[in-house]
Amino acid sequence: MKIVIIGGERVPYFLAKKLIAEGYNVYFVNKDEALCNEYSRTLNAVIVNGDGSSKKTLDEIEIGPDDIIVLLTERDRKNFFIARLVQEYYGVRHVVTLLNNSENEDIFTRFGIRTLKVTDLIMSNIEPLLFENQVVSELESETSNRGATVVRVSIDWGSKYARLPISRLELPEDVLIAGIVRKDQYIIPKGDTVLEPGDDLIVICKIGREMEVLSHFSE
Amino acid sequence: MTRINYQFYVVVVGCGKIGLELATRLSSIGFNVTLIDKNPESFEKLPEDYGGFTVIGDATEREILERAKAGKADLLIVTTEDDATNYFVSVVGAKIFGIPNIISLVNNRENIPLFERTGIKVISPVSLAIESFEHSILEGVEQVAGGIK
Amino acid sequence: MIDVLVVDDERHVRTLLIKMISNLFECSPKEADSAEEALKICDKERFDLITADIKLSGMDGIEFIKRLRLRGIFTPVLIISAYATPEDIAEVCRYGPIDFLAKPFTQDELRKKVKGLLDLKKDTFEKYLREAEGFIHSNLSGDLDKAEQIIRIMFSLMPSSPIPHYLMAELLEKRGNKELAQRHLSAAKALDVEQRGYRRGEEIDTD
The missing domain is CATH 3.40.50.2300 (Response regulator)
Structure with a gap:
């Protein structure tokens, strides 16, 4: 069984390195001649300089049904075409492809091609950040001209408030916890919400009392 | 050839030499045609008597096929010079938009079996002279017209 | 047509x-x-x-x-x-x-839209016809002017219909302009191939 990586630039290098270290037989197919020359010096893999969507190139590698094909070109239509070529011509069962446009997932799934949804992956990571920023900036714009401000406080491992419920924080007067940012979530706190180390608190207080709030939490 | 009277809707992808010629002929015999191409300048070559729609955009994007109302098409003809594009658009047309008849240009002869195994009717400029190429389209078109009636 | x-x-x-x-x-x-x-x-x-x-x-x-x-x-x-x-x-x-x-x-979508508009026009025309008749036969001052406005819209809606001409003839008759009334009546009769008049048939031909 061999693993054939088609297309891509830097990702295949590290992927190939890892796979080779684990003892797999790796093939690397790319149109870019300079890249192929570089990898032929640095990677212990079979490097094929050619167009992966051409049957002639694929024939050279002698792909069999048990081989795993990894498609990393930047065009879904090209990845799809190569996937279908290796399925139809060599009976390949396992094809994994980079999915550039997530709306195309259905068509890959329909033909049994596994997909890596890059856009979705990045979106799912930045979405909480976007949401959190939006919440904070909205809070700031709501409070700024009305004598209040927003302060962000981190609860670290040594904090005496870690693992305490909000109701037992003994907050100074005119200080309110508007939210807790915990990993990917934004939590709207209630009295019985328990703080965890690593939490970030979004705190609203009167302008001029920011230091008081910060020192309260760092005691 | 039966008169078709604009009851049949055809989406033609690619306004190169072949797509342009086909769209023009199909419109002149009474097909309701929409021609899609990425490049707006390619439509400038359309002759005076072409009666049909044009959509500017990349047909591998769903939005563009939706804009061309591909879901209502009786026939999809894909004619770009890239086989990966032709295959992808053909499969999306058939499987996602449910277009009952697909005809695709295949530029590289070695790719023909893949298209045929997927149920796409193939036309190839290499193996067919342009005359018989049109003949094979019109034949396909007659089958469509017959099938719908 | x-x-x-x-x-x-x-x-x-x-x-x-x-x-x-x-x-x-x-x-x-x-x-x-x-x-x-x-x-x-x-x-x-x-x-x-x-x-x-x-x-x-x-x-x-x-x-x-x-x-x-x-x-x-x-x-x-x-x-x-x-x-x-x-x-x-x-x-x-x-x-x-x-x-x-x-x-x-598609051709079918176009057909439905065009037919819809023509039907709508027919309905509107019929509504105007009833209004215009009402104004012509009422004896309130100013109603004849209102009728005239409506008849002008009817002319623009269905230029080849005899009905606005019949109405106009009737209106002018009431105003005492016999000569012009007569001309509208002849125009109406020229357009009204089957000589149906405008109150006889319920159906108004749009084609």
Whole structure:
């Protein structure tokens, strides 16, 4: 069984390195001649300089049904075409492809091609950040001209408030916890919400009392 | 050839030499045609008597096929010079938009079996002279017209 | 037989519309490639239906419809456009009767829209007919003027119908303008091939 990586630039290098270290037989197919020359010096893999969507190139590698094909070109239509070529011509069962446009997932799934949804992956990571920023900036714009401000406080491992419920924080007067940012979530706190180390608190207080709030939490 | 009277809707992808010629002929015999191409300048070559729609955009994007109302098409003809594009658009047309008849240009002869195994009717400029190429389209078109009636 | 004007600056679409409409409704549509040209044609001729693109080079489709209505022409307009914004729709709806059809369209979609507008026109025409009759037969001062306004709209809605002429003849008779009344009556009879008059049949022929 061999693993054939088609297309891509830097990702295949590290992927190939890892796979080779684990003892797999790796093939690397790319149109870019300079890249192929570089990898032929640095990677212990079979490097094929050619167009992966051409049957002639694929024939050279002698792909069999048990081989795993990894498609990393930047065009879904090209990845799809190569996937279908290796399925139809060599009976390949396992094809994994980079999915550039997530709306195309259905068509890959329909033909049994596994997909890596890059856009979705990045979106799912930045979405909480976007949401959190939006919440904070909205809070700031709501409070700024009305004598209040927003302060962000981190609860670290040594904090005496870690693992305490909000109701037992003994907050100074005119200080309110508007939210807790915990990993990917934004939590709207209630009295019985328990703080965890690593939490970030979004705190609203009167302008001029920011230091008081910060020192309260760092005691 | 039966008169078709604009009851049949055809989406033609690619306004190169072949797509342009086909769209023009199909419109002149009474097909309701929409021609899609990425490049707006390619439509400038359309002759005076072409009666049909044009959509500017990349047909591998769903939005563009939706804009061309591909879901209502009786026939999809894909004619770009890239086989990966032709295959992808053909499969999306058939499987996602449910277009009952697909005809695709295949530029590289070695790719023909893949298209045929997927149920796409193939036309190839290499193996067919342009005359018989049109003949094979019109034949396909007659089958469509017959099938719908 | 209906008279149609096709206004579109995209020649290919104009060609298709003319082919489809003449195929569907037995007529030979006139065409214009700009709103300016279309207005000139509308000053001279009356139509049962106008199709117009919203995005026209020069005067746009919405302005075209506004100017048409200002001229007292209430011909139904089918707006044909790839993209009509909700704002476009909201604005132009005040200048009815109108309807929208998105490009590209099938022949069947076009047929339904055109038929819908023609039916709407027929309903509107019948409503005006009842109103105009009411005003002609009422004895309140000013009602004859109201009737005259309505009859003028009826003329623009259905230029080839004898009915507005019959009404006009009756109205002029009441005003004592016998000579002009007689001329409208002859015009009505010339158009009214089957000599049905306007109150006899319920059905109004739009074709």
